[in-house]
Amino acid sequence: MKRRQFTALTLAAAGALGGPAVLAQDNTFKIGLILPMTGPQATTGRQIEAAARLYMAQHGDTVAGKKVQLIVKDDTSLPDVTRRIAQELVVNDKVHVLAGFGITPSAMAVGPIATQSKTPMVVMAAATSSITEASPYIVRTSFTLPQASVALADWAPKNGLKRVVTLVSDYGPGLDAEKFFRERLMLNGGQVPESLRVPMRNPDFAPFLQKVRDIKPDALFVFVPSGAGAAVMKQFLERGMDKAGIKLIGTGDVTDDDQLNDMGDGALGVVTSHHYSANHPSALNKKFTTEFAKANKGMRPNFMAAGGYDGMRVIYEAAKASKGQGGDALLAGMKGQIFESPRGPMFIDAQTRDVVQNIYLRKVEKKDGQLWNVEFDVIKDVKDPGKTR
Numbered sequence: 001m002k003r004r005q006f007t008a009l010t011l012a013a014a015g016a017l018g019g020p021a022v023l024a025q026d027n028t029f030k031i032g033l034i035l036p037m038t039g040p041q042a043t044t045g046r047q048i049e050a051a052a053r054l055y056m057a058q059h060g061d062t063v064a065g066k067k068v069q070l071i072v073k074d075d076t077s078l079p080d081v082t083r084r085i086a087q088e089l090v091v092n093d094k095v096h097v098l099a100g101f102g103i104t105p106s107a108m109a110v111g112p113i114a115t116q117s118k119t120p121m122v123v124m125a126a127a128t129s130s131i132t133e134a135s136p137y138i139v140r141t142s143f144t145l146p147q148a149s150v151a152l153a154d155w156a157p158k159n160g161l162k163r164v165v166t167l168v169s170d171y172g173p174g175l176d177a178e179k180f181f182r183e184r185l186m187l188n189g190g191q192v193p194e195s196l197r198v199p200m201r202n203p204d205f206a207p208f209l210q211k212v213r214d215i216k217p218d219a220l221f222v223f224v225p226s227g228a229g230a231a232v233m234k235q236f237l238e239r240g241m242d243k244a245g246i247k248l249i250g251t252g253d254v255t256d257d258d259q260l261n262d263m264g265d266g267a268l269g270v271v272t273s274h275h276y277s278a279n280h281p282s283a284l285n286k287k288f289t290t291e292f293a294k295a296n297k298g299m300r301p302n303f304m305a306a307g308g309y310d311g312m313r314v315i316y317e318a319a320k321a322s323k324g325q326g327g328d329a330l331l332a333g334m335k336g337q338i339f340e341s342p343r344g345p346m347f348i349d350a351q352t353r354d355v356v357q358n359i360y361l362r363k364v365e366k367k368d369g370q371l372w373n374v375e376f377d378v379i380k381d382v383k384d385p386g387k388t389r
């Protein structure tokens with residue numbers, strides 16, 4: 001039988017059995033991208049969607065012979081909504097993979113759905129250590145707060161910052177940042193006279209900052225989610241805390257590239273630790289930031305965009321390996337991927353399904369009239385310290 005005849009017969013049979021839906025499913029590879037597109041985490045959604053679309057523009061919209069269909073849904077960062085959308089994407093749209101997840105509670109809410117339906121789930125933003133344990137189908141391309149925090153707790157006491165107050169958002173990633181920063185600083189001979197927690201939603205930093213001012217530590221370590229950093233910076237400066245001799249340090253969420261350039265010169269000199277800076281000096285990152293800006297009215301990609309872009313890479317390469325199949329074959333293709341990201345080298349540990357990556361120490365500097373997180377040191381191939389305990 002000639003190949004053409006065979007194909008025609010197979011298609012006819014498929015049509016008789018299941019109608020056009022079967023054909024459509026055979027010819028598309030569906031990615032359900034759930035993001036906060038509105039509400040306080042909207043910048044996370046905007047960054048990740050832009051990065052996913054850039055990846056597709058650069059790498060084509062077919063993979064393993066199938067047309068890639070990106071279905072973007074807004075969960076407004078409410079976990080009940082994330083769960084309902086995930087259910088619909090799995091049951092009605094029959095997506096091959098779920099992706100996105102702007103905040104930890106949204107990722108945690110979908111874990112059971114991924115497990116029951118055997119749908120791989122790529123966490124591109126949320127960063128509490130324990131997320132990857134919520135389902136064996138979860139793979140992460142963002143980072144973890146323990147991963148980012150420990151490097152700064154090693155740097156601080158060597159640089160004269162021995163008494164450090166911590167101030168974190170009162171939920172998963174904040175509690176991880178607080179615990180791992182504090183334990184490591186104390187191990188290094190430092191002290192944490194106070195650990196403050198602010199509500200995740202609508203935080204008022206003023207009373208907390210007043211308390212910090214009264215304690216007068218060498219430094220204030222901050223974790224707030226992407227989008228909240230500028231408010232912390234503004235109030236820190238308004239209260240003259242820098243002039244009172246208190247240094248602001250934190251994970252890179254505080255000097256978020258999405259907002260940094262609008263924070264003003266008061267941000268100069270702030271030291272943070274993180275996995276991605278738009279200023280990372282590599283040819284691949286230069287290409288990424290240039291093409292991202294070009295496609296998005298000059299927007300600068302932040303660490304959320306890096307997580308989204310690399311998440312698409314992990315999905316595309318896994319789809320090639322699984323020949324376009326979903327489920328366990330797709331998951332297997334995600335595990336153990338090793339590649340160069342705009343952030344630097346990156347590895348998906350097959351055992352933990354979590355990201356192993358470099359963590360950089362960075363200082364805010366002005367270059368060509370713009371503020372950047374300029375990397376000045378690197379700790380290579382950092383595994384999530386939250387998993388080795």
Ligand code: DHB
Pocket residue numbers: 044102103104105125126127128172173224225226227253
């Ligand atoms: C999480 C959200 C963020 O915006 C961020 O910068 C880090 C962590 C989270 O909810 O896990």
